[in-house]
Amino acid sequence: MARVLVMIPSGEVYDHDCVRWYNYKDVQRSIDHYHNIGDAFVFDSSLKLLNFDKLGVLPIADPKMEDIDRLRGEFDYVFLRGSNYVHNSMKWQKTIEVLKRLKLPVIAFGIGAQAPVKGKIELSEETITVLRMMAESSASIGVRGAYSAQVLWDIGIKNVRIVGCPTAFRKNDPNLAITLPPLEEIKQVGITCRREVSPAYAQDIKRYLTFHRDLVKECARRFDVVLMAQGEVEEKKIVFGTPEQGEEAIKALRANKWVGDWFMDDEIEKLYRERLFYSDVVADYEALVQQKDMVLGYRLHGNLMALANGTPSIYFTYDSRTVEFAETYQIPSYDVFSKKEFKLEDYYDQSLFDKFNRAWHMTYREMKTFLDENGIDNKMADVRHVPAKPKQAAAQPAEPARKVA
Numbered sequence: 383m384a385r386v387l388v389m390i391p392s393g394e395v396y397d398h399d400c401v402r403w404y405n406y407k408d409v410q411r412s413i414d415h416y417h418n419i420g421d422a423f424v425f426d427s428s429l430k431l432l433n434f435d436k437l438g439v440l441p442i443a444d445p446k447m448e449d450i451d452r453l454r455g456e457f458d459y460v461f462l463r464g465s466n467y468v469h470n471s472m473k474w475q476k477t478i479e480v481l482k483r484l485k486l487p488v489i490a491f492g493i494g495a496q497a498p499v500k501g502k503i504e505l506s507e508e509t510i511t512v513l514r515m516m517a518e519s520s521a522s523i524g525v526r527g528a529y530s531a532q533v534l535w536d537i538g539i540k541n542v543r544i545v546g547c548p549t550a551f552r553k554n555d556p557n558l559a560i561t562l563p564p565l566e567e568i569k570q571v572g573i574t575c576r577r578e579v580s581p582a583y584a585q586d587i588k589r590y591l592t593f594h595r596d597l598v599k600e601c602a603r604r605f606d607v608v609l610m611a612q613g614e615v616e617e618k619k620i621v622f623g624t625p626e627q628g629e630e631a632i633k634a635l636r637a638n639k640w641v642g643d644w645f646m647d648d649e650i651e652k653l654y655r656e657r658l659f660y661s662d663v664v665a666d667y668e669a670l671v672q673q674k675d676m677v678l679g680y681r682l683h684g685n686l687m688a689l690a691n692g693t694p695s696i697y698f699t700y701d702s703r704t705v706e707f708a709e710t711y712q713i714p715s716y717d718v719f720s721k722k723e724f725k726l727e728d729y730y731d732q733s734l735f736d737k738f739n740r741a742w743h744m745t746y747r748e749m750k751t752f753l754d755e756n757g758i759d760n761k762m763a764d765v766r767h768v769p770a771k772p773k774q775a776a777a778q779p780a781e782p783a784r785k786v787a
Contacts, residue, residue, distance in 0.1 A: 384434045387453060409618075422664050428464065451483070496701070513534060521755045521756045523542050527544060547686060550745070556750075558742065572688065573598055583701040608659050689713070694735065696726075696730070705717075712740070
């Protein structure tokens, strides 16, 4: 069994390989701070693929070099939790200094590049140096898709393998496949919401938010829906805050120019008050998607969590990250900025999900190969020898979150 360091974790670990946000029981401590629980999905899923008996955190902010020397003797390798690290403004703190001192293999576990809306991606010398150090220390770097692979290739890093994201494979089932029931049987639907948006990545904020609003309302009229938030401050206050904080959050959303003008109307407000879900515990999201007939929306990892559990999901793409995920796994997806009208029936199509099933199987094999070639002890089954597993009963949420009617 391995002794593993994680660089840039996202949450606290419990029960060996489960993740929840820091101090999750003390809601008020973090209620005014944004954190994307989707990052914790990736951390949790990464741990579920690995065999290890010791887990530690590699400090890169204010490290003491004598501690780095100690860690070198106590651990076997480092993994960098998959995320959107390869972009114009990434700050690595003292990573270069730490890795030079540590001298352990560094495994990039499904990292990705973020393209700007306009122009070519420009990486700092610091980012290029960190990426090259990781590539030189390992057999291969795992990236989420073809765009990220090309960005690394362009800076001379060629030992790249496209592995997608650990969240897709968290169940360690090489035979997972999505089989669609008739659309008329779909009743319970999760909508992964992301109303916070940056003009650096989304080319048309008004279109992004108005389409999002109309999608939520259309689904709510057609299905029994739950709105799945992932860490925005106002959404947390509505779910977990005091009644006063909840009202304050609604007022703040109404007062925000973009959100108030293009997203939060009376119908959305009612849904926010009655149908919003948020939790600081990854297991709660997994239990939720297991209970749904379908999940769709804007959130990368919320949608991927659903697919990993055999629940059909449709992506709505709006930047290079979302497009890259959809392309890697061939997930049925709709471009939010296209001129084409969205009709659910066009995407709820078994032939489209058959493409996903094939791509998922191939990417599973690539992830398994990536871990094996880097000498990482892992739980991923050999795709050639494992029989299909019967579908398991859905788990119940492990921690309290807003109950929906």
